[in-house]
Amino acid sequence: MARNHLYLVDGSSYIFRAYHRLPPLTNPQGVPVGAVYGYTAMLWKLADGLDKAEGPTHLAVILDHSSQSFRNSLYDQYKANRPEPPEDLRPQFPLIRDATRAFSLPCIEMEGYEADDLIASYTVAAQAAGWDVTIVSSDKDLMQLVTPDPKGDEPHVDMLDTMKNVRMGREAVFEKFGVGPELVGDVLALMGDSVDNVPGVRGVGPKTATKLIQEYGSLEAALAGAETMKPSKLRDNLIEHADMARLSRQLVELHRECPLPQPLEELRLDGIPTEPLRDFLLLHGFKSMAARIGGDAPAPAAGAGPNRAAAMGGGVLGEAWQPKGNGSTAPAAPALPEHPAIDRSRYETVTTLDALDRWIAEARAIGHVAIDTETDSLDAITGGLVGVSLSTAPGNGCYIPLGHGGHDLLSEKPEQLPMDVTLARLKPLFADDAVLKIGHNLKYDMAVLAQHGLTITPLDDTLLLSFALDAGQHGHGLDELAKLHLEHQCIAFKEVCGTGKSQISFAEVPLDRATEYAAEDAEVALRLWMLLRHRLWQEGGTKVYEMVDRPLVAAVTAMERRGILVDRETLSRLSGTFSQDMARLEAAIHAEAGGPFTIGSPKQLGEVLFDKLGLKGGRKGKSGDWSTDQSELERLERDGVPIARMILEWRQVAKLKSTYSDALQDQINRVTGRVHTSYSLVGAQTGRLSSTDPNLQNIPIRSETGRQIREAFVAAPGNVLIAADYSQIELRLAAHMADVPQLKAAFAEGADIHSLTAEELFGEVTRDTRAKAKTVNFAILYGISRYGLASRMEISNDEAQAIISRYFERFPGISDYMQRTLEGARERGYTETLFGRKTWFPRINSKNQGERQGAERAAINAPIQGTSADIIKRAMVRMDGALADAGLSSVRMLLQVHDELVFEAPEGLVDAAIPVIRRVMSHAAEPAVTLSVPLDVEVGTGANWGAAH
Template sequence: MHLLLVDGSTYIFRAYHALPPLARKSDGLPVGAVSGFCNMLYKLTLDFEGEENPTHMAVIFDHSGKTFRNDFYPEYKAHRPPAPEDLVPQFPLTRDATRAFGIASIEQEGFEADDLIATYARQAEAKGMRVTIVSSDKDLMQLVSDKISMLDTMKNKWISYDEVQEKFGCGPDKVIDIQSLAGDSVDNVPGVPGIGIKTAAQLIAEYGDLDTLLERAGEIKQNKRREKLIEFADQARISRDLVTLKADVPVEVPLDDLARQPISASDVIPFLKAMEFTTITKRVASALEADADEIEADENLTADESEVETTASAESGEHTPEGLFAKRLAEVQAIPIDHDKYEIVRTPEALQKWVDAIWDKGYVAIDTETTGLDNQQADLVGICLATEMGEGCYIPLQHKSGEDDLLGGGKAPDQLPLAEVLDALKPVLEARSILKIGQNMKYDMGMLMRYGIEMSPIDDTMLMSYTTDGARNNGMDALSEKWLNHTPIKFTDLAGTGKKQKTFDLLEIESASKYAAEDADITLRLWHILKQRVVAEKANTLYETIERPLVPVLARMEARGIHVNRQILSQLSGEFAQRAAAIEAEAHELAGEKFNVGSPKQLGGILFGKMELPGGKKTKTGAWQTGASVLDDLAAEGNELAQKVLDWRGLSKLKSTYTDALPEFINPNTGRVHTSYAQAAVATGRLSSSDPNLQNIPVRSEDGRKIRTAFVAEKGKKLISADYSQIELRVLAHIADIDALKKAFSDGLDIHAMTASEMFNVPIEGMDPMVRRQAKAINFGIIYGISAFGLANQLGISRSEASEYIKKYFERFPGIQDYMNEMKKFAHDKGYVETLFGRKAFFPEINTKNQGHRAFYERAAINAPIQGSAADIIRRAMIKMESVLQESSVPADMLLQVHDELIFEVPEDRADDAIPLIQRVMSDASLPAVHLSVPLDVDARAADNWNDAH
């Protein structure tokens, strides 16, 4: 006899997250999870044949509400959020589906599904029955025995004694002890802090069991480990009670009642038709030789009659995306990372096997190994691939012999020719039917573009993480540690650090292959997890419509670069140096002595020692503080020396950061500067720029604008600068629904003059520029949640006067205050805020008791939806731009994105054609996703250099 026990909750959540949302056409009832559940369950009934066919079968579900574990540990599973709203009404329908397929549906109040599974499994084992548990949940691995196995249907993999040994480093009889030490953050099982599964396995192997370990903990040599085990011994024992499955539940349905019943057309087809599942209805009816047209839908479940239960039996909160990911992680982790299994591809035959595997699979994880981080100048050294988790290969291409020789000793032997490999891979990498998966795919796309390969379509695990969890820790190593509990091989472990660090081509192939193939393997594992998380967190629209399609756009922009005139930069460097020297001489004269203007210590001694200026403060080291804010305050009070030092610092920074440094970034192969855009670095969705950073060139100062004159169009071409006009204020007017602001923008008014007129009751015509400047400062300050203190400093007025300005502003535009309060409350309640396009900016520390930090996070939460929506809009414009220009046959190339501005290069005789197209795309960028209640105005101009075009 054979008992098949299905972990129903795993099936539900797997179905929910693996498939796109689906609603019943007749009434909009969410049924996507039910559809997937039915397909998986039906497939399972067909997978076992002959002697393998189960004689007894049940699907075991978690019951809603608390369990006996909460009685002795109330915090158990306390961190789990409620189930997604559209999943809740589907829970009871999965029970109906189970019964419709003639399978027992079991749940019992006060117990978890795992306890019921344990009870039935042990009862069946005692009767000599074979037991298969359909799950990959690590919590169930303690049940594995000669009679009890587990089946992971996702990977069609059996989990028996050897697989448990690989997972935990011990047999099933020690799993409880190991879990008691390691704990489980998903279920809030505390364990012993600092002890993971690997360490726990070592300890249990050495001491035999948990009780012996805790009794002899004082013998352990490692200080921290010994102290933790002694301090948290009781916590480990509580954890053991939590993770130990109860195998003696007084089950309400006897084991014998789980006897398998044949699928009846009269039971299953009415259910499937009521759900409006056309495809599976036809498939099941055909298999049962029934005429589905003659069988009516279950009228108790159809749209007209049904009232789907959504409360107690709906399991709300019992299983969450986090719970599903814990199970999914166990499934992925069950496949060991074995570096010795990775293959080095050295022959055409071996390469062809991988190409064939890619065609068969339909997707491949890919990573390139190169000589540097600049994909516009680095050389391609090797390519790594993975099509199955646990497997991977490295194709060495241009490793050098003589690893100790920094110059290399020629090409290392047994490497396929670069051209031959690229020719073999090009068809699959460019095939629309093959998905290419990478981590920071923009780098690899840019690298392969130089070798004539345009990869498409792509998925990017870094961006999947970014769209669900924000800008923190999206690197592969961090994601691997977070989701896989695995620390990858570090490049520095192979290549060293600092000036003696080797480039990848100088690494020995055998060791380099383990590092490289592991990258592809881990990327594939992360993809299997994160692609479901994107759907689970409802981030698929953001990922599919903004983040993923932006990757090739940015890759092409980086490849194009922009021309920079060395001569102009050299002239500016000379000018800045002369002016800085003159200012330095003036500073010496004001100080009455020569001193190093760049030395904070010497400057502090002059200002607060020799000159005895009031208000000086010292650092912890005893030196005087001379930061920008200190000098700003002194300059505002009329101190000439402080102002001279500020001027000197400004010129020196422009010289060192831009006019001296930019020529070093000119690519010798293209004669252009190629900045690199970080797509997943800023929480609000803004792009950042590096090597060189072109986002922070000052635009408000005359000297900063001079630097922009060095960015020039190639001969016969023009640069076009297209800049959104006050986009964040426009977004604020829309989000906060401020009628006065919306009308002003719609009427094309000067928004700052209008604000000044509204606040200070002065006419717009003939307005004092100072009054307009004050209104402008308030307008933009409000976006960033400026305080009275900050506004006072900015305008040079008293704090009380600034406070009155802000108060009056909110009185004139009350919707803004309402918006700010709403955002703060939302952030405190949810831990995040959202843009108009669904991007989440997370503020997990916003409920801190530190008032200063709390206020900072609140200001950021107010600004994030505004700045983030503006960032999303320009991203959407960039994505749409190239196709529009191509369709119109206007040969304009998009080169740069700087905040709210896009820079293009176009033949000078086509600039007039390009400008209106560019403006239209940018103005309509939010459509059709979001219809803004204010127009988006775009200023665009063509010129020979960036400054004149801006």
């Protein structure tokens, strides 16, 4: 007869792990259920999905009854340091109990005892009955209960971490603590626990605690042996804090004789009845789970409202997400919890492995840690790592120096940990799925750490949280957010490193000052996360953050690190050509002006145009100098002034030379041999990515010079570049969002949208009318005025107004959409994309006509351009996985420019890669958003970007 096998689920542990691992979802009633969803999924797997050979015959979920237990009478400071549960987690605790009962599973808790004590008591009782026991948890305290691997028919106890799908027996315990389960309590008593406020012995970390127990055999023996140790700080601490160590041993000891609230036999698992589970799943919007049960789904409870699936990443995560109502202005930030003021003097400089292990253990116990890196360069691809800072709670922080000191042999280096040893310790923590990593602009830190083989997952980025909530309201830099939300002034970089010629590398900053600066950044990021994460679900920012922004960090980091090859010879040759063109234009301009002058000087140019040549219509700025900006020169060009056209052409060639053909040669990375542009995830308030060093967004798209610059971007030998570009995506989105039948039908049939518009506006389709229609199609989406359209089409204002009026008559849906968008922006202060990205327009109701009209034009376009940006970002997030699934991991995404993605592929894999790329891009909006028009993707290939474009 098969032996009974009891599974004891540490429900309290899983609540927090699920909360930090999953997005903050809400159910149709608006109640937070992110942790509930993760917990429910975990229970489902345990009860139904485990291998039946190892699966449970009996199962119970054990929960903490409250934060108080008998241990508080032993030590009144026990768990005193634990922060209050997040506000959006508190309402989920009763729902966790409801979820357990919905599975028809025992949900056990007892006043005065912790879940660990009940688990220990049930474990002892089950062993006495000859049962095997599996404890579903990763809690280090419960490792005291693990028994040796079974011999013959002996019952045994192991642990199961379902988050990592790892079983832990005696060997795993020994690997973690260096001792067997029976001595784990002694190690814990010596090292203490800052999370539960178990005091331990001051200065003793995990490594020293293990060494002492290994050497002396027990806690009491180690304390007794302290008298005979050589004089040292450790000896003094063991003697001075012996009573605290004994108290700590009592605190970590599991109570194994609790009365059992339910007898063992009542814990039998006989399958999961359909009801009431199905009702619970449907009530909270977990439709995918409910569908797996089968049968007709009853309607949700009255008043539940619609339950639109957000379906993050195509899975069931996020299906319960429900957007919130929004006011007319940005909601006020919730009141901050009572945290201590930021005190830089409390930060710790970590220079021993014991201290490092203590911080790592604390991060694992709490389930989150804020991180930041310090480097000797702004170049994340090749910059040297100088140190890492951590923070696990407001009021604490540390800095781990790794590369401080001068770079010559005579320079004195301060005491610091070896980099390889330290990073080997941090690597498992940074990749641990059960510990959330928090940071500000983590893309930079991920690239720096990737040089050493470290990955960061899962993550929350306060830069992106701020952007998802307040795009258009203010900047999103760490210092600005600290001042705005925390009323705290961060140390400026120049305060520690100086400026100009006297500036030093961060590697040369003294450790005490470096600790203050670096640990402050980590703590500030943590505090901002606690505030912004709470706002996210309240203000409806969850959808765009979880489905677009957060997963994009890893995708963009990988893309930046790959870089792209550029041909130095092509660039050099192009610079020579541009120099010749500039010289030719310069001679022609001087001839037209009647003498030489400095064309690049706005002051001299203005004097030539309006004083010397006497051109009419000029305007002067506040300085009293003539304006020679782009718009002024374009006005003169339209008036038929030849010199204006030549100056505009000279300026464009000069800009292309300095920005690209010259600069790109200097931007070839000396280590990788490639150019690595840096993408800003918050560079444009509509959500579009922007790039710098080099800026790839400003290469002219349709000009011959733009094509020549693109030809310098080349594929590596044996490879081909693939350029995949969304075709007319903003027009397609306008057709969907404005619900214009003619445009939707044209896109569905694959018709030429510009020819359709020409027919509607001008009654015929010719080369000229189609070109005009194309201009109108795009100009209208940007809220162009009649004056702007007149200027662009070189027609009168009245003619432009007639075309706009006729356009709106033919496509009234566009006019209605624009009006609705403007009314909504004026009322609420923001617009939204189809994915819920808000863009705020503080000047939309300004009394200043220029400010107001500028905000109105931007507001009209923001939902369309922003949705387009969200879609290509979703494509980027999915692309590497889709290529890998198709066996095409060697096809690599290198660039994103506007509506285009550029890939590098081995020559033999191009034909296989194109359908995958096209499929991912064309379906990127789904399933979160279903469009009524198809997304068409044009794909080209070539040895260089110009040939592929």
